[in-house]
Amino acid sequence: MAASLRQVVAGSWRQPERHLLALQCAARHSRWCLITSRTFYTAEYDPNEKTFEKLLIANRGEIACRVIKTCKKMGIKTVAIHSDVDSSAVHVKMADEAVCVGPAPTSKSYLNMDAIMEAIKKTRAQAVHPGYGFLSENKEFARRLASEGVTFIGPDTHAIQAMGDKIESKLLAKNAKVNTIPGFDGVVKDADEAVRIAREIGYPVMIKASAGGGGKGMRIAWDDEETREGFRFSSQEAASSFGDDRLLIEKFIDNPRHIEIQVLADKHDNALWLNERECSIQRRNQKVVEEAPSTFLDAETRRAMGEQAVALAKAVKYSSAGTVEFLVDTKKNFYFLEMNTRLQVEHPITECITGLDLVQEMIRVAKGYPLRHKQADIPINGWAVECRVYAEDPYKSFGLPSIGRLSQYQEPLHVSNVRVDSGIQEGSDISIYYDPMISKLITYGSDRAEALQRMEEALDNYVIRGVTHNIALLREVIIHPRFVRGDVSTKFLPDVYPDGFQGHKLTDLEKRELLAIAASLYMAEQLRSQQFLGSPRISLAKLDLNNRELSVQLGDGTYSVTVSNNGSTFSCLSRDAAGNISIQFLGTVYKLRILTKLAAELSKYMPEKAVEDTTSILRSPMPGAVVAVSVKPGDLVSEGQEICVIEAMKMQNSMIAAKTGKVKAVHCKAGETVGEGDLLIELE
Numbered sequence: 306m307a308a309s310l311r312q313v314v315a316g317s318w319r320q321p322e323r324h325l326l327a328l329q330c331a332a333r334h335s336r337w338c339l340i341t342s343r344t345f346y347t348a349e350y351d352p353n354e355k356t357f358e359k360l361l362i363a364n365r366g367e368i369a370c371r372v373i374k375t376c377k378k379m380g381i382k383t384v385a386i387h388s389d390v391d392s393s394a395v396h397v398k399m400a401d402e403a404v405c406v407g408p409a410p411t412s413k414s415y416l417n418m419d420a421i422m423e424a425i426k427k428t429r430a431q432a433v434h435p436g437y438g439f440l441s442e443n444k445e446f447a448r449r450l451a452s453e454g455v456t457f458i459g460p461d462t463h464a465i466q467a468m469g470d471k472i473e474s475k476l477l478a479k480n481a482k483v484n485t486i487p488g489f490d491g492v493v494k495d496a497d498e499a500v501r502i503a504r505e506i507g508y509p510v511m512i513k514a515s516a517g518g519g520g521k522g523m524r525i526a527w528d529d530e531e532t533r534e535g536f537r538f539s540s541q542e543a544a545s546s547f548g549d550d551r552l553l554i555e556k557f558i559d560n561p562r563h564i565e566i567q568v569l570a571d572k573h574d575n576a577l578w579l580n581e582r583e584c585s586i587q588r589r590n591q592k593v594v595e596e597a598p599s600t601f602l603d604a605e606t607r608r609a610m611g612e613q614a615v616a617l618a619k620a621v622k623y624s625s626a627g628t629v630e631f632l633v634d635t636k637k638n639f640y641f642l643e644m645n646t647r648l649q650v651e652h653p654i655t656e657c658i659t660g661l662d663l664v665q666e667m668i669r670v671a672k673g674y675p676l677r678h679k680q681a682d683i684p685i686n687g688w689a690v691e692c693r694v695y696a697e698d699p700y701k702s703f704g705l706p707s708i709g710r711l712s713q714y715q716e717p718l719h720v721s722n723v724r725v726d727s728g729i730q731e732g733s734d735i736s737i738y739y740d741p742m743i744s745k746l747i748t749y750g751s752d753r754a755e756a757l758q759r760m761e762e763a764l765d766n767y768v769i770r771g772v773t774h775n776i777a778l779l780r781e782v783i784i785h786p787r788f789v790r791g792d793v794s795t796k797f798l799p800d801v802y803p804d805g806f807q808g809h810k811l812t813d814l815e816k817r818e819l820l821a822i823a824a825s826l827y828m829a830e831q832l833r834s835q836q837f838l839g840s841p842r843i844s845l846a847k848l849d850l851n852n853r854e855l856s857v858q859l860g861d862g863t864y865s866v867t868v869s870n871n872g873s874t875f876s877c878l879s880r881d882a883a884g885n886i887s888i889q890f891l892g893t894v895y896k897l898r899i900l901t902k903l904a905a906e907l908s909k910y911m912p913e914k915a916v917e918d919t920t921s922i923l924r925s926p927m928p929g930a931v932v933a934v935s936v937k938p939g940d941l942v943s944e945g946q947e948i949c950v951i952e953a954m955k956m957q958n959s960m961i962a963a964k965t966g967k968v969k970a971v972h973c974k975a976g977e978t979v980g981e982g983d984l985l986i987e988l989e
Contacts, residue, residue: 348662350378356672357381357432357456362396363421363446364436366728367744368648369396372434375664384428386421388414390736395728402428409738415439416548418446425455432456432671434664438740441647442469458671460646464621468644471515472553478641481620483613486632486640488555499536500529502554509559512536514543515551521956523590525557538957541932558640560794561632563587564599566614567655569666572624573675578611579659580685582651584630585793586782588703589956593775593798594782596690597654600753600791606637617644625670626652626663650693650745653726657689657749688756689749692764692779696741698927699778699806703798705927706741706953707981710734712771717763722749722756735772737928737978741954743774757783764892770878778806780892809893819890819897820857824866826877826886827899828853856905858898863905920963923986925979929953933975936986940968948986949973960985 360376361384362369373383373396385400390409397403404424407414414420416439425433433450435441435458444465447457459465468474472492478485489502492515503510503526512535514522522543524535536552544550563584570576583599584592602610614629628649630642652663661678670676697704714731717723727744735741748763750756764780782788785801794800811819855866878887884899900908932950936942942962949960966988973985 348660348665350380350665352380354669354674356668359384359401359428359430360432360434360458360668361386361421361425361428361430362400362434362436363415363440364434364438365391365394365396365415365739367726367742368436368438368650368728370399370728371726372436372664373399375662375668378662379665379668381668384424384430386415386424388738390734390738394733395730404428409736411439411738418443418449421446422449422453425450425453430455432458432668434458434667435647437645437647437650442645444469456671458625458667460621460623460625460627464623465646467621468623468627468646471513471643472551474644475553475555475641477620478617481613481616483617483641484631484639486555486558486642489553491553493536493552493554496533496536499552499554500532503529503532506554506556509557510554511557512539512552512554514539515549515553522552534959538959542957558632558634560796561585561634562599562601562793563592563630563642563795564602564610564633564639565628565630565649566610567649567652567663568614568618568623568627568629569661569663569670569676570615570618570623570625570627571670571676572673574619575676576615576618576623577676577678577680577683578614579655579661579683581607581610582649582654583793584651585795586788586797587795588798592651592693593704594690594692594779594788595651595654596688596753596756597658598685598688601633601637603637606633606639610639613641617641626667651691653724653745653747654689654691657724657747658685658687659683660686687749687751688753689747690753690756690760690783692746692760692783694743694746694767694769694779695775696735696743696772697775698773699775700808701805701926703778703802703806704775705958706737706929707773708735708737708741708928709772711743711769713768714770715768716744717746717766720748720759720763720766722759723747723763724749737930737953739954743769743772746779757789777808777893781806781809808895809891811891815891816859819888819895820859820864820866822890823857823859823886823888823897823899824855824868826880826888827855827884828868830880854902856900856902858900859895865902921966921988922984923948923960923962923988925951925960925981925983925985927951927953927958928980929958929978931973931975931977931979931985932957934971934973936968936971938968938970942966942968942988951979962986962988964988 356379359382362372363386369385376383383400385397385403386406387394387397387403388407388409389405406420406424407417433455440446442465444462447462447465450457467477472490475485475490488506493499509525509527512524512526522539524539526532526535539552540550565582565584567579568576569579581599581602582595582597584595586594610631617629626648628645631639632642633639656663695704696707698707711729711731711733716725718725724747725744729743746763748756748759750759760783764776767776853868857864857866878889880886886897886899888895929951932952934949936948944962944965946962947959948962951958951960969987969989971986973979
């Protein structure tokens, strides 16, 4: 195939939103981009309305930044808390004051109630916003704040206790005439009882933490063996994440949608439902893509779900923003799942379609003000989509955590109708200690098609270097025909990608375009190498620029490309002297190798690198901590047998033997930290 530099410029650069702008080197990133970015709500901030003078945010990252942003608009001074490794974090720099509350592990910092209470006293903060996660649904923390006369920006301890306990919340929901899922309403004592209960309910069942949330401490079991295993892992994750290992079991509704209702209530017996959010695109019970409204609900079902959500909120005298989650089957039957008594991660899409600032509403309610709106005032204006951008490898189980430093980072804020909620900046570290979220990318449009088109454009213009990220997966999801027509469920990812995510599948035209880009980048580098400080080098071999023949290797294929010199250059993710080049194209990173025709001929005589026998060794698929090692040298193991357990970002992952054999060596022990690719176990 033949291509010129000018052809590549003419054919691709006119559409920078598709891919090439994302290849450019990131410009300097300002930590203030979060403050100046468009937020798409029309909330009014009354400077004469009395509010708190100083508020402490008991959280970190993007949600801490999000709360600080509204506090600044309301004229409230802010206090950030941080661990020692977060001392230079964006939320620390944004706040008016900052206090270190301990070392990196969450149990010693962001979950350290004593240290946080001391920070509150030291700074004389009048109120605390907990964000989400950490202590946001901890009734003891809310109680301690109340005893010190400090306002908790959230519901009272009764509502936290009632809704935070999945067992009690289900009973309350039944009494409030809210549709519930069939299941066991008590606490499951041990694995044997779990098996007995699961058999009585009928498989499949969902095992989940009573005090859980965020997908942690949840397992689906299809038989007795999976029930025993699920009980063990769920209880361990629940204890690690929430300090409470109690579990419940209920019927698992296969192939449902996950749709939630945002509620807002005050201390004057007023409560509203702020429409729904579609949250069905998930991996490991954690949401990946959300949108508001849902394509599935009609007005009647929406109203019924909203009214039941409000009925539940009133039953526990709820006062703040909260979310009632439902599972919805194919016939629009809906069942109560849980209520989150906090600000939800995906709250921005509700703000986009209603015009409300939910953080402001939470602060006003906590200060004792009544709601300013009636149910009839709550609109659905346009459509909003949110993608959770994670430092994860989407090619491993749809997203195993990745760590590293953001060497380049540029948010696509130049794209219209884009909002980015982030708590990082260029140079920030993504560590094993905290959630791997980089940002929440939100787009808004007058309708769904426009919102999705904006999202595709924003993903293509998002520059992230230094860590593996999931943009390729996010982009493929939002352009997939099933998603575009609204045909989604919680099984969307495994249904669409039964063999795991493989990246974008190039059409012939896209492949030709990618090869042309790669060849042009190679030639641009060759041209630059002939210059030194703007002057030509003395070259021993003259470079023929009129008709350059190249060999480009992409996957298992080798392609001949002819490039002529007509002008421009491009940028890419990485390249080396051996001709290897990485290009992010249509969201997916492609690895290519470019050689001259002579070098390609000679490379046939190079010995091939021996392929590692992965059946005899076990390497860690992610960075994390070793929780348990189940074998020792000399032990006989069977194929599929658990060998060790790795915990990453509070999620426990069972590592299994790829074949039957004898353990030759064990290279890890419980308590150790391992990196991605580290050798764990060898078999003979």
